[in-house]
Amino acid sequence: MRVLKKGSRVSDSQLSFAVHANEQGESRLGLAIAKRAVPHAADRNAIKRQIREVFRLHDNLPAMDIVALTRRSTSAQDVKLTRKSAENLFQKIADGKIKPNRNMIRKNK
Numbered sequence: 853m854r855v856l857k858k859g860s861r862v863s864d865s866q867l868s869f870a871v872h873a874n875e876q877g878e879s880r881l882g883l884a885i886a887k888r889a890v891p892h893a894a895d896r897n898a899i900k901r902q903i904r905e906v907f908r909l910h911d912n913l914p915a916m917d918i919v920a921l922t923r924r925s926t927s928a929q930d931v932k933l934t935r936k937s938a939e940n941l942f943q944k945i946a947d948g949k950i951k952p953n954r955n956m957i958r959k960n961k
């Protein structure tokens with residue numbers, strides 16, 4: 853919940869990622885694939901599998917909590933497009949191309 857409220861967003865036409873720094877030392881992934889956007893369970897599961905696999909392959913991500921959300925334009929028929937979208941968004945996060953929220957920066961006391 854904290855990620856969705858306080859995190860930064862990075863998105864494209866297929867997916868939207870909410871990103872928030874964590875203190876766990878590793879990145880974590882949450883998936884929120886809306887039934888309204890992708891009505892069939894098999895299609896939702898296929899999209900989740902693709903996003904999890906891309907996340908697993910990106911071992912250079914900073915310590916962040918990432919929540920993947922589908923957009924209404926997400927096509928269940930074109931899983932390759934969704935995978936490519938996830939790869940691009942994870943690469944933006946790995947390259948540090950997202951601007952951290954004021955709340956993401958941990959203050960040292």
